[in-house]
Amino acid sequence: MLDILTSDFFRRALAGGLLIGITAPLIGVFLVLRRLSMIGDTLAHVTIAGVALGFLTGFYPLGAGLVFAVAASFAIEKLRKAYKSYAELSIAIIMSGGVALASLFFTLGKGYNADVMGYLFGSIYTLNSADLIVVGIVTVLVVAVIILFFKEFFLLSFEEDAASVSGLPVRMLNLLLTVMTALVISTAIKIVGSLLVSALLTIPVAISLLLARSFKKTVVLAVVVAEIAVIGGLVVAGVWNLAPGATIVLLLIALLIVTLIGKKGVS
Template sequence: MELLSAEFFQRALIGGALIAITAPLMGLFLVLRRLAMIGDTLAHVSIAGVALGFLINVYPVAVGLLFAIAASFGIEMLRKMYRTYAELSIAIIMSGGIALASLLFTMGKGFNLSVTSYLFGSIYTLDYTDIYVIMGVTVIVLSMVLIHKKELFLLTFDEDAAAVSGLPMKYFNIMLSILTALVISAAIKIVGALLVSALLTIPAACSLALSRSFKQAVILVVIIGEAAVLAGLWIAGVANLAPGGTIVLLLIGILAVSVASTKLIRT
């Protein structure tokens, strides 16, 4: 109970609970659109922005966010150029992000330890500025998803039908990319850039294995994300483990149980 009374742990719980809503939710849309790897790509580009933020002494998450948004536009542009080979856009942007991050690392050797915390996550160091940023991202993401839920459903399951029906495809594709960039930028300090993709994709994999409808999948993905993040934080705090790694391993455990239970039901 002493852990719950600690202010740093309370901030960690608030930040974790908020990102556990938005990251799995956006991840579900990405997985259904076969864009699961976009999370890794934007996370690596965000790290380049974080490194630049430390280098120029500007709030790192804000610079990382700008980099992620720019990368999301780049991915969308390349997807249109290489329609038959859409995955090329992800590979190209990811390569550029890693290259730029490594270059900035060599330019700022004095802050490499600080940047490393963004690679592996540092949820216990969240301050009130971080919390407000995560809250803002949560409000924006949930608002846009609720406002455009019908359009996003159609776009996710049948992009061609969405285009024929007259939906502004460019707007919605860019909107989803920007929302994903917002979530990833907010999440990298919680689970780290190297693990943020797991928070996007594994809850989605669990919910898709267990649900029978899109509505069920949306509800389950948030429940699973919340359960894994909050339980992972508690276990990590009590056992003095790395929070990001604990959350991801717990998610993998939930996925294993989900897949096993689904097979048992079907047999």
């Protein structure tokens, strides 16, 4: 057990997990409040298409996925403007395109499919120095943006029309939030996998919404819950040789169940 916990690959995994444990719930709070939880799955599918193209062309896979995710975030905002009364259409359209592109690239490069599987289900133990640098840069960028525009995002999340009337640049803020989401998703898929990344965005927020009594406390508690799940999930996965991404998500679900039972007992 001690050999695993003190190994270099585990320390890199822990560092990457802790960084994503900060950014995912930070962005997730605003997505959940705006009823855009499914955007995580959409951008994850698009990121996988980028990763697959990266393997196919020999380009850095995580970088290719990041580019695809950011491009998709611009497309989502463009479609949201075109279908104002049916905003969820933008998410459905981009998700379909992402799945289609990923399938196409899979068939073109059958030799690398095993490598792409790591991005589908998470391969946090394979994080290298370049991956950690990318995750670190994204973390600093996301935290800085959230701090700078915290009040604006707060108002946008609860009442977009009021934010527009008050003179806030709603279009720019919407695009900025979507781009930040794309950056977080594209860096998180190697840690928990594209099929599970949405859980890291939403479940910590779901738990904090049940316990916190203010918006700021909700944000802080969501990050704390995510970090507990990341640390606990990695330790459990390392000791018992389990899939770390799945272990983190299952621990989050267990925490949510305990919270729900506790709230029901109190009420």
